[in-house]
Structure formats: structure tokens, C-alpha cells
Amino acid sequence: MFESIKQLLPKYPHIRSDFFVTGMLLHNACLRKKIAHWRFKFMGEGAKIDARVNIQFANNISLGKKVKIQNGSYLMAGPTEEMTIDIDDYTLLGGNVHIFTSIYNVDKDLKDYIRNYPPRVGPVKIGKGVFIGWNSIILPGVKIGDEAIIKPFSVVGSHVAAKTLFVPKKKNILER
Numbered sequence: 001m002f003e004s005i006k007q008l009l010p011k012y013p014h015i016r017s018d019f020f021v022t023g024m025l026l027h028n029a030c031l032r033k034k035i036a037h038w039r040f041k042f043m044g045e046g047a048k049i050d051a052r053v054n055i056q057f058a059n060n061i062s063l064g065k066k067v068k069i070q071n072g073s074y075l076m077a078g079p080t081e082e083m084t085i086d087i088d089d090y091t092l093l094g095g096n097v098h099i100f101t102s103i104y105n106v107d108k109d110l111k112d113y114i115r116n117y118p119p120r121v122g123p124v125k126i127g128k129g130v131f132i133g134w135n136s137i138i139l140p141g142v143k144i145g146d147e148a149i150i151k152p153f154s155v156v157g158s159h160v161a162a163k164t165l166f167v168p169k170k171k172n173i174l175e176r
Contacts, residue, residue, distance in 0.1 A: 039055075039058040039059060040058050040059070040061055040062065040063060041058075041059055041060055041061055041062045041084070042062040042063065043062075043063045044063055044064040044065035044066070044067065044089060045065050045066075046065055046066040047063040047064070047065065047066065047067040047068075048066075048067070048068050048069070049069045050068075050069060050070050050071045050073075050095075051071060052071045052072055053069050053070075053071065053072070053073045053074075053075070054073070054074045054075070055074075055075045056075070056076045056077065057076070057077040057078055057079055057083070058077070059077075060077035060078065060079070060080075060081070060083060060084045060085065060101075061075055061077050061084070061085045061086075061087075062084070062085070062086045062087065063087050064087060064088045064089035064090070064091065064128070065089040065090065066089060066090050067087050067088075067089070067090070067091050067092075067093075068091075068092045068093065069093045069097075070092075070093060070094055070095040070097075070134075071095045071096075072095045072096035073093050073094075073095065073096060073097045073098070073099075074096075074097075074098045074099070075099050076098075076099065076100050076101065076102070077101050078101045078102050078121070082101075082121065082122065082123060083101035083102055083121060083122075083123065083140075084101065084123045084124075085099055085101060085123070085124045085126075086123070086124070086125045086126065087126045088125075088126060088127050088128040088130070088146070089128050089129070090128055090129045091126055091127075091128065091129065091130045091131075091132075092130075092131050092132070093132045094131075094132060094133050094134035094135075094136070094152065095134050095135075096134055096135045097132050097133075097134070097135070097136050097137075097138070098136075098137045098138070099124055099137075099138040100124075100137075100138070100139060100140055101121065101122065101123060101124055101140050102120075102121045102140055103120070103139065103140060120139075120140050120141055121140055121141075122140040122141025122142075123140075123141070124138055124140065124141070124142050124143075125142075125143045125144070126138075126144045127143075127144055127145045127146035127147070127148065127162060128146045128147065129146055129147040130144050130145075130146070130147065130148050130149070130150070131148075131149045131150065132144075132150040133149075133150055133151050133152030133153070133154065134152040134153070135152055135153050136150050136151075136152060136153065136154045136155070136156065137154070137155045137156065138150075138156045139155070139156060139157045142156050142157065142158065142159060142160070143159045143160070144156070144159070144160045145159075145160060145161045145162030145163065145164070146162045146163070147162060147163045148160045148161070148162060148163065148164050148165075148166065149164075149165045149166065150166045151165065151166060151167045151168060153168060154166055154167070154168040155168065
């Protein structure tokens with residue numbers, strides 16, 4: 001695979017060099033596949049990332065087999081080992097899902113939206129066969145169990161047990 005960005009750029013002259021510094025906004029399917037295996041900590045067979053997915057610190061993100069990440073999603077891992085995102089096999093992230101391992105670098109509007117949650121830093125672990133609905137936000141330190149379903153427009157600030165439906169209301173968790 002490519003050892004440095006300088007080796008990759010001559011093959012794709014239409015890509016700006018600052019493209020790699022700010023994250024990965026990938027539009028070309030062939031390029032997405034080559035960069036993904038080069039950048040991620042681990043990427044399972046059949047994992048798919050749609051266009052317009054913004055990823056920071058991909059070297060601290062692991063994707064299992066057949067993981068699907070849809071348009072507009074934002075995965076922000078951190079530079080240290082305690083700020084990792086692990087997504088297990090057969091998981092689907094709907095469009096515009098935001099996953100953070102730290103909320104210190106989040107923009108002001110989003111900080112106002114999640115102000116009731118304590119600021120923290122921690123790894124995010126998502127189990128097998130999980131569905132995370134559109135426009136959901138996963139906060140740092142959250143663990144989501146296998147086969148859980150996160151309803152669209154949810155803010156997940158606590159652990160979600162396996163085989164549960166997470167609904168953003170006063171009674172957040174319903175047994176399946």
C-alpha cells in the first residue's frame with residue numbers, strides 16, 4: 001500500500017494535499033477503497049463508506065465486516081489510544097450520524113445541543129448488528145451492545161444494552 005501521501009498524490013492529481021490533513025471526504029469509490037485500507041486501524045471485508053463521510057484520526061478507528069456508513073456521517077476519533085472508535089460486524093450507521101470520542105473540539109452549536117451531558121473523553125464501542133438511525137449523536141465513552149437499535153434523532157450519552165431499542169424520551173430504553 002502507499003507509504004506516504006506524496007506517493008499517493010501523483011496517481012490522483014485532482015485531489016488537494018490538504019484533503020488528507022483535515023480528514024477524509026471521499027467522493028471517488030476507487031480512491032475511497034485504497035485510502036480506507038491505508039488509513040484505518042482495521043477495516044473488515046465488505047465494509048463500505050459512502051461519499052461525504054468525514055473521518056478524523058482514522059488510524060484509531062476499526063470497522064468490522066460489512067459495516068456500512070452512509071452519507072454525511074462524521075466519525076471523530078482522537079490522537080490517543082483512549083480515543084478510539086470500534087464498530088463491529090454487520091453494523092449500519094444511517095446518514096448524518098456523529099460519533100465523538102471527545103466533545104472538547106465540537107463546534108459551538110452542537111455543544112449547546114448536548115450541554116446536559118458531562119464533558120468527557122473515552123472510546124466508543126458499537127457491537128454486532130447494530131442499527132444507528134439518521135441524525136443520531138453518539139457521545140464519548142458509550143458502549144452499544146449487539147443487535148441494538150438507536151432511533152433516528154437520538155443523542156446517546158449512556159451505555160445501551162444488547163438487543164434493546166433506544167428511544168430519545170424520558171424512558172430511553174425499551175426491551176425488544
